[in-house]
Amino acid sequence: MFILRRLGEGVPLDNVIATPLFAVNVLAPIEWFLNYVFGPGMNVLADLLGMPMLEYPYMQRAYLAALCIALIGPVVGTFLVHREMAMISDTLAHTAFAGVAVGLFLNSAFSLTLSPLLTAFVVAIVTALLVELLVEHAGAYSDTSLAIVLTGGFAVGSILITATDGGIAVGIDAYLFGSLATVSTESVGILVLMSVLVGSLVTLAYRPLLYVTFDATAARAARLNVRLYKRLMVVLTALVVVSAMQIMGVILVAAMLVVPVAAAAQVAESFKQSILLAILAAEFAAIAGVMLSYVYGIAAGGSIVVAAIAVYAVALSSRKLGYRLSIAQRFSDRQSKHHRKELEVDGGKRE
Amino acid sequence: MTTATTERQQSGNPLIRVDDVTFGYGGAPVLESVSIDVEPGSFLGLVGPNGSGKSTLLDLMLGLRRPDEGTVSLFGEPAHEFDAGERIGYVAQDATKAARDMPITVREVVEMGRYPRRLFGRFSAADRQAIEDALEQVGITDLASRRVGRLSGGQRQRVFIARALASEADLLALDEPTVGVDAESREEFYGLIHDLNATGLTVILIEHDIGVVTTHATDVACLNRQLFFDGDPEEFVETDALSQAYGKDQHILQHDHK
Numbered sequence: 270m271f272i273l274r275r276l277g278e279g280v281p282l283d284n285v286i287a288t289p290l291f292a293v294n295v296l297a298p299i300e301w302f303l304n305y306v307f308g309p310g311m312n313v314l315a316d317l318l319g320m321p322m323l324e325y326p327y328m329q330r331a332y333l334a335a336l337c338i339a340l341i342g343p344v345v346g347t348f349l350v351h352r353e354m355a356m357i358s359d360t361l362a363h364t365a366f367a368g369v370a371v372g373l374f375l376n377s378a379f380s381l382t383l384s385p386l387l388t389a390f391v392v393a394i395v396t397a398l399l400v401e402l403l404v405e406h407a408g409a410y411s412d413t414s415l416a417i418v419l420t421g422g423f424a425v426g427s428i429l430i431t432a433t434d435g436g437i438a439v440g441i442d443a444y445l446f447g448s449l450a451t452v453s454t455e456s457v458g459i460l461v462l463m464s465v466l467v468g469s470l471v472t473l474a475y476r477p478l479l480y481v482t483f484d485a486t487a488a489r490a491a492r493l494n495v496r497l498y499k500r501l502m503v504v505l506t507a508l509v510v511v512s513a514m515q516i517m518g519v520i521l522v523a524a525m526l527v528v529p530v531a532a533a534a535q536v537a538e539s540f541k542q543s544i545l546l547a548i549l550a551a552e553f554a555a556i557a558g559v560m561l562s563y564v565y566g567i568a569a570g571g572s573i574v575v576a577a578i579a580v581y582a583v584a585l586s587s588r589k590l591g592y593r594l595s596i597a598q599r600f601s602d603r604q605s606k607h608h609r610k611e612l613e614v615d616g617g618k619r620e
Numbered sequence: 621m622t623t624a625t626t627e628r629q630q631s632g633n634p635l636i637r638v639d640d641v642t643f644g645y646g647g648a649p650v651l652e653s654v655s656i657d658v659e660p661g662s663f664l665g666l667v668g669p670n671g672s673g674k675s676t677l678l679d680l681m682l683g684l685r686r687p688d689e690g691t692v693s694l695f696g697e698p699a700h701e702f703d704a705g706e707r708i709g710y711v712a713q714d715a716t717k718a719a720r721d722m723p724i725t726v727r728e729v730v731e732m733g734r735y736p737r738r739l740f741g742r743f744s745a746a747d748r749q750a751i752e753d754a755l756e757q758v759g760i761t762d763l764a765s766r767r768v769g770r771l772s773g774g775q776r777q778r779v780f781i782a783r784a785l786a787s788e789a790d791l792l793a794l795d796e797p798t799v800g801v802d803a804e805s806r807e808e809f810y811g812l813i814h815d816l817n818a819t820g821l822t823v824i825l826i827e828h829d830i831g832v833v834t835t836h837a838t839d840v841a842c843l844n845r846q847l848f849f850d851g852d853p854e855e856f857v858e859t860d861a862l863s864q865a866y867g868k869d870q871h872i873l874q875h876d877h878k
Contacts, residue, residue, distance in 0.1 A: 351718065473740065476732075476735050476738075476739050476740070477735070477739055479728075479732070480732050480735050482718075483718055483719070483722060483724060483729070484712070484715050484718060486684075486710065486712035486714070486715065487710045487712060487732075490684060490705065490712075490793070491705035491706065491710070491735065491787070492708075493735070534721075534722075534723050538723060538725055538767045539724060539728055539765075540722070540728055
């Protein structure tokens with residue numbers, strides 16, 4: 270923890286261990302943002318709310334990371350859920366775990382210094398495209414094939430980890446269940462970069478992605494490149510899942526792409542509104558979850574997911590309640606209309 | 621058959637020309653030596669028993685599949701190379717399934733009609749006008765901001781027609797559009813399609829209800845792997861093409877099981 274804190278407090282950049290995945294010059298703006306914008310902002314917030322935890326740099330990093338995940342998760346998840354492909358995010362997360370294991374194995378076997386996150390990105394993206402190719406051939410998503418890929422990925426991961434010399438199992442827990450303590454500046458940097466990348470890609474390709482999600486056959490008849498956008502969607506999923514994996518954990522990361530979206534779908538009228546509400550639901554869950562995790566010393570990923578499910582429960586019951594209310598409203602409207610008619614008749618006479 | 625032949629002679633440029641097409645998914649052919657023309661402005665009703673290849677033929681016509689043998693041309697181009705997507709309005713059989721669960725408004729769906737013309741960037745004034753006009757033409761302007769899933773079956777179908785109108789399509793292809801729609805709304809729906817056809821929009825309709833087809837279509841094609849009839853609806857009623865097509869089905873089944 271001490272080291273992590275020091276990193277956040279702005280150790281000269283030369284001392285930061287340059288990771289092969291992101292050169293120092295990419296991390297520099299993130300450092301700057303954490304030290305001079307997000308950090309001071311959170312300090313002010315800490316004073317205002319009387320919550321000193323917001324002042325600790327490692328908590329500030331955790332919050333920034335969680336806020337990013339709660340943005341990109343639902344943005345990509347909304348398209349996935351409404352294409353009834355929610356399972357693919359879980360599948361890719363489990364194969365990303367194999368990717369981490371591949372990185373650790375290669376490092377130990379050939380004394381390389383690959384970032385396990387880099388190999389996770391590669392493996393997840395390749396799997397995403399392979400699954401999509403299989404689907405293009407078979408014509409539909411099948412639970413069975415996804416289950417095979419999911420468990421297969423995890424199996425390969427577990428084999429590689431036990432086959433690797435040295436006590437790397439220590440770091441594996443953090444990947445499986447996620448951890449706030451391991452949120453390095455690098456992890457935050459990746460998440461911020463992914464937020465920008467995923468955010469701009471979805472904004473740019475919003476229309477084709479929506480058309481393909483809603484009615485892929487008509488989109489094809491309208492001569493949209495449906496394959497391209499389906500592939501884009503799974504690659505975006507891989508990017509989101511891998512970058513969120515360190516905090517949420519392999520097993521729970523899919524929840525951020527699914528639960529807030531399911532909550533928003535209960536109450537939203539339009540698609541744009543559903544994306545916005547899903548982001549809001551996820552942000553709320555992320556903030557609440559990180560806070561609970563700190564206060565009670567419990568797992569962050571689990572707390573965030575439970576908070577998100579609580580939001581879903583509220584959305585579900587509010588819609589059910591809203592439905593009942595609207596029936597009651599209609600009933601009383603009819604009565605008052607009747608009443609008004611009588612009044613108008615009277616008023617007409619008086620005038 | 622004679623009507624189709626004379627029409628073919630009259631106009632040299634059909635909107636769709638299917639020429640001696642055979643197609644199968646791997647094994648047995650779904651369609652065998654099918655030839656059919658769709659003239660601009662016509663209303664073609666495709667009838668036939670379940671699994672007779674109607675939807676497949678429609679896919680081939682729209683260039684969504686390529687024939688194993690024979691050729692299909694669409695607006696004078698090979699169908700699979702045709703790329704002016706805005707000229708085609710397609711309401712697939714399962715289109716309304718997603719519409720039931722997904723949070724999306726009527727306007728958002730109708731806007732999709734403009735996507736082939738403007739996939740990126742802002743809608744122009746002409747785009748927005750086309751969307752408004754389409755909403756009004758099918759009478760759903762007041763539903764524009766409602767969630768599609770909370771409309772009745774009949775209203776939902778109009779949303780999909782409006783999407784095709786917004787794209788200013790020349791061809792409207794409908795694959796069993798009124799499944800699960802009540803009788804009264806169906807009547808209104810086909811009235812609307814009839815009116816749109818009268819304004820020059822070419823319509824291809826796959827429909828179980830033979831009555832609908834013979835009432836509204838200008839041409840009927842009766843299909844069961846092979847084409848049993850292609851021509852005038854009044855003639856169609858008088859022939860035994862229908863019973864032949866449906867009867868042949870039994871025969872084929874028995875034959876295949878030998």
